[in-house]
Amino acid sequence: MALASNSSRSNIEAKIFHHAGWKESFSAIVGGDEVKAGKPSPEIFLEAAKRLNMDPSSFLVIEDSIPGVTAGKAAGMAVVAVPSLAKQSHLYTSADEVINSLLDLQLEKWGLPAFQDRIEGTLPLEPWCIGGPVIKGFGRGSKVLGIPTANLSPEGYSAILSEHPAGVYFGWAGLSGRGVYKMVMSIGWNPFFNNTEKTIEPWLLHDFNEDFYGEELHLVVVGYIRPEATFSSLEALIAKIHEDRKIAERALELPQYLKYKDDPYLESSLHQEN
Ligand code: ADP
Ligand code: RBF
Ligand code: MG
Numbered sequence: 001m002a003l004a005s006n007s008s009r010s011n012i013e014a015k016i017f018h019h020a021g022w023k024e025s026f027s028a029i030v031g032g033d034e035v036k037a038g039k040p041s042p043e044i045f046l047e048a049a050k051r052l053n054m055d056p057s058s059f060l061v062i063e064d065s066i067p068g069v070t071a072g073k074a075a076g077m078a079v080v081a082v083p084s085l086a087k088q089s090h091l092y093t094s095a096d097e098v099i100n101s102l103l104d105l106q107l108e109k110w111g112l113p114a115f116q117d118r119i120e121g122t123l124p125l126e127p128w129c130i131g132g133p134v135i136k137g138f139g140r141g142s143k144v145l146g147i148p149t150a151n152l153s154p155e156g157y158s159a160i161l162s163e164h165p166a167g168v169y170f171g172w173a174g175l176s177g178r179g180v181y182k183m184v185m186s187i188g189w190n191p192f193f194n195n196t197e198k199t200i201e202p203w204l205l206h207d208f209n210e211d212f213y214g215e216e217l218h219l220v221v222v223g224y225i226r227p228e229a230t231f232s233s234l235e236a237l238i239a240k241i242h243e244d245r246k247i248a249e250r251a252l253e254l255p256q257y258l259k260y261k262d263d264p265y266l267e268s269s270l271h272q273e274n
Helices: 009-016 043-052 066-074 141-145 158-163 234-251 255-262 264-271
Strands: 002-004 028-030 060-063 078-081 123-133 167-175 179-188 199-204 216-226
Touching (some): 060 066, 123 158, 167 234, 167 255, 167 264, 179 234, 216 234
Parallel strands (some): 060 078
Antiparallel strands (some): 167 179
């Protein structure tokens, strides 16, 4: 495994220095100042291959930039693009595959050993929390899909959201004064509807007798299911969301996910005055 970046060698080292084990995990690190021409020239990737004493055609490049994709293809390598900006995937046409985030990287597609960390259709995450009052959404969940989603405002959460890519997640939901429920949610732009605004839409897996707009909702997100997708029909989108529900319901019974049901963050919303 090699790291090849147009940044100078010293800047690369300064950036990865504080992350224990990162430097050691690369057999070669090539900086932009160590080659004549940086990306989009293939030179930096060819230099990395040379240092690993391997044929360029046996490499898989993982890139976030368009010049990097160009460089990887020119070096004769397979390239998976992970665009760092949202909604830019259409610009990455020369990549062999464009994925939304590294959560979706499937090494087995490229002749490499698969990651072993998926369990029953889910990818466990370091749990993260998000919460706030339930806001009005597009009024579409229940009406169009028959799937109500208790939207949270993305405002004030830009830091958390920038760390977590768009996609379908699941975990536990604590609703003020009511209880703790299983939940499955989408975060993103709902490509089927092509929203311009990022939304956070948890579906609480419980039947409620009434709406709870304005009430305090706290989420502990424990795992990832899949990237957001678009579908050929509304029925196909609805079927997929019901499949997500089944995956989440089952997975949340596993001890490694079930234990977060007692997280104090969920409980804290139960004492909120509202
Ligand atoms: P909106 O577009 O305003 O979010 P929805 O059609 O998605 O409207 O409905 C969401 C609302 O429905 C929630 O804000 C909540 O008050 C209510 N609701 C009822 N049952 C549920 C549930 N099981 N999960 C999420 N929200 C629910
Ligand atoms: N919208 C999409 O456009 N693509 C999706 O893949 C998608 N997956 C979802 C998965 C779950 C579990 C939930 C609750 C919603 C998902 N939605 C998706 C969002 C859905 O379009 C949205 O909740 C409604 O449009 C209401 O705003
Ligand atoms: Mg909603």
